[in-house]
Amino acid sequence: MLEVLVVEVSPGRSSLDTLLFLKDVLERCHGRPLVRADRVPWYDWPLGLLDCEYERETWGNRSLIEAWFGIFKYRTRRFYHRFSFHSTANSTRSWLTAFAALHNAEL
Structure with a gap:
């Protein structure tokens, strides 16, 4: 999985x-x-x-990890490839945790 x-x-x-x-x-x-x-x-x-x-x-099996980062980078392009300068580490971590949970729920 x-x-x-x-x-x-x-x-x-x-x-x-x-x-x-x-x-x-x-x-x-x-x-x-x-x-x-x-x-x-x-x-x-x-x-x-x-x-x-x-x-x-x-490369090789490590590409699976990079593939997830590709999905993540695609989604963050909506933020112009970075989060707003008003974002804190905690708010960024919360968003990323939610994004990962949604990804896992789709499995």
Whole structure:
């Protein structure tokens, strides 16, 4: 089943953001899942620290994740590819969580 487990909003990309995100994902999984990550450097430390089984790839099965981002980007183009400058991290997170829940409900 291809459902969205966790969404997160962060001001940047860092290993700490990735660690917090992966911990949240692992709490929602049964057992120890295989983590598919692209080749960006901010995954190295968190994946090693959490002792996750993982595969690093840019295409292949990782394309399923990118496909969901394609749907997300298509929808946010209505916001001119960004949320209003009045949006807060919490309001953006709430919208994204609702969007993911609707996506999962359509499965």
